[in-house]
Amino acid sequence: MTQFGRNTVPFADLDPDEVTRPDLNPYLLLHRQLGPPVLTAEEAKAYLGRWDAAFARPAPLHVEIGSGNGFFLSGMAAKHPERNWLGIEIRFKRVVLCAKKIKALGVGDNARIARYDAWWLEHILEPGVVAGLYVNHPDPWAKDSEAKKRLMSPFFAAWAASAMQVGAMIRLKSDHLPNIDALQAAIEGLPFALRGRVEDIEHNGTPWPAEDDVITNYQSKFIKRGLPVHALWVERI
Secondary structure, eight states, rough: OOOOOOOOOOOOOOOOOGTTOOOHHHHHHHHHOOOOTOOOOOHHHTTTTOOHHHHHHHOOEEEEEOOOSSSHHHHHHHOOOEEEEEEOOOOOOHHHHHHHHHHTTTTTTTTEEEEEOOOGGGTSOTTTTTEEEEEEEEOOSSSSSOOOOOOOSSSHHHHHHHHHHEEEEEEEEESHHHHHHHHHHTTSSSSSSEEEEEEEEEHHSSOTTTOOOOOOOHHHHHHTTTTOOEEEEEEEO
């Protein structure tokens, strides 16, 4: 099934009775056993329309898509305890690693990591709920044959326009410049305004305040190799 350029189908977690099969990823079972801050796919869907309940408090919901090992999510949750932080990650191992970062920094009250597919976020995030959106180093899918797999697309921009509150910001960091170009092109005609674009943030700085950022694991690797990381800052208007 494809819709608006999607290359995936909605998924459900395996039956709980099946997750101990020896041929399955061991992190599948582990991510179920951890509990908060981890949210399984079923748990994430159950919070549609009531995300304050996931944190046991009302607060602006800031969402990172593709949280990886959790450096950014846990770091930003520590910088902004007044916000609720939700990470989205599809790989079981990364969900577990992210949860460990959250626990290590002591931000389990205001950070959650959900195992979910970024192409189907309307199943868990209702319109107008997102107060801030962050995407760090999305997969480049550089080959033309992989174009439908690129998250930075008109479909993503249209979803973000619905999910985000007026005044909410998208922050995109990418080592792959076409990702920056793609999002900038995709917001045309939608209720967004470009607030800043920087190529090579190591030398030119971020378009948003430098103190309000966290260097991700991927970003640090590119810095060490002397390769540029780019950024785009967009406001929902």
